[in-house]
Amino acid sequence: MINLLTGVNSTASALNAERIRMEVVSQNIANANVSNYQDGQPYQRQVVRFETMLNAQAGQSLTGLAPETTQVARVEKDARPPRLIYDPDNPFSDANGCVAVPNVNIHEEMVDLITASRAFEANLAVVKSARNLALQTLAIGKRS
Amino acid sequence: MDALSLFRMVRPDAALSAYLPAGIQLPPSKTLAPKDLEQLQPAAAPLPSPVARPAETSFADTLSRLVDEVGHKQQAGAAAVNGLLSGQNVPLHQAVIAMEEASVSFQLMVEVRNKLLESYQELMRMQV
Numbered sequence: 589m590i591n592l593l594t595g596v597n598s599t600a601s602a603l604n605a606e607r608i609r610m611e612v613v614s615q616n617i618a619n620a621n622v623s624n625y626q627d628g629q630p631y632q633r634q635v636v637r638f639e640t641m642l643n644a645q646a647g648q649s650l651t652g653l654a655p656e657t658t659q660v661a662r663v664e665k666d667a668r669p670p671r672l673i674y675d676p677d678n679p680f681s682d683a684n685g686c687v688a689v690p691n692v693n694i695h696e697e698m699v700d701l702i703t704a705s706r707a708f709e710a711n712l713a714v715v716k717s718a719r720n721l722a723l724q725t726l727a728i729g730k731r732s
Numbered sequence: 733m734d735a736l737s738l739f740r741m742v743r744p745d746a747a748l749s750a751y752l753p754a755g756i757q758l759p760p761s762k763t764l765a766p767k768d769l770e771q772l773q774p775a776a777a778p779l780p781s782p783v784a785r786p787a788e789t790s791f792a793d794t795l796s797r798l799v800d801e802v803g804h805k806q807q808a809g810a811a812a813v814n815g816l817l818s819g820q821n822v823p824l825h826q827a828v829i830a831m832e833e834a835s836v837s838f839q840l841m842v843e844v845r846n847k848l849l850e851s852y853q854e855l856m857r858m859q860v
Contacts, residue, residue: 590801592836596829603825715829722836726843731850 593718599711601641601657606708608660609636613701620692623680631690633666666691798844802837809834 612634625631639661668691676685812830815822 590798590837590840592840593829593833596833600826600829604823607823607825712825715825715832719832719836723839726836726839729843729847 592722593715594721595655596715596718597655598657599714599718601659602711603708603715605636605638605658605660606704606711608663609704610701610708612636612663613697613704616692617694617697617701620690620694620697623678623687623689625690628680630670630688631692632670633668633690633692634663635666636663637661795844798841802834802841805830805834805837 616633619625619631622631637660638658641657641659670688670691672686673689674685675681675687678687681687809827809830812822812827816824816827
């Protein structure tokens with residue numbers, strides 16, 4: 589198996605992981621106001637946890653080490669309690685007239701979104717640079 | 733017979749060392765004695781091969797393996813794009829990376845072919 593784009597194995601896995609993080613962030617933002625998610629409980633914010641996987645089968649890198657790839661270890665629920673808002677007209681309000689609103693902070697989610705998209709861009713830059721390097725190396729043999 | 737000894741048949745060592753930077757010694761050349769020339773005649777017994785060759789993998793085999801690999805990469809790229817467009821949950825970046833890999837390996841193949849053709853034409857231009 590010829591490996592022309594060096595380092596792309598790790599980068600592709602990181603791109604996948606960042607994509608999943610973006611999906612989770614979008615899910616958090618979409619459900620930011622859902623107070624009846626499952627059996628009367630409000631939606632709980634989800635967070636992704638990444639881990640490194642030593643990928644011995646995915647072909648040898650130039651350094652002789654097996655490429656390490658990133659993957660999503662698990663998607664956890666944020667344990668912070670939901671906020672309570674006084675809204676007695678809401679059908680989901682409790683005896684005191686309070687509605688439990690998800691523990692999603694929209695500003696926090698935007699920061700997470702920016703982090704994910706910047707990390708995605710960084711990995712895209714790695715792919716682009718690996719491709720340019722390969723093409724420029726192939727251009728060694730060109731006359732003029 | 734390697735290229736250097738072919739070159740020596742054309743130029744004696746004194747002329748050859750004029751092209752070399754100072755301080756570099758050439759290995760002593762084997763002069764072709766007339767009896768050596770007789771050995772080169774096709775009528776004589778075939779020359780024992782100077783180096784014991786390892787198991788033969790011809791260059792043509794290597795080349796056709798390269799072509800096969802490039803074909804596989806292109807098929808993988810097309811399959812990834814098909815999977816993306818038919819909604820089989822193939823991520824976008826994976827399809828693009830597969831296409832890029834196919835394109836770069838194709839470039840490599842074209843480059844190898846250009847080099848081969850160039851050296852062939854160089855040989856054909858050689859004066860005899």
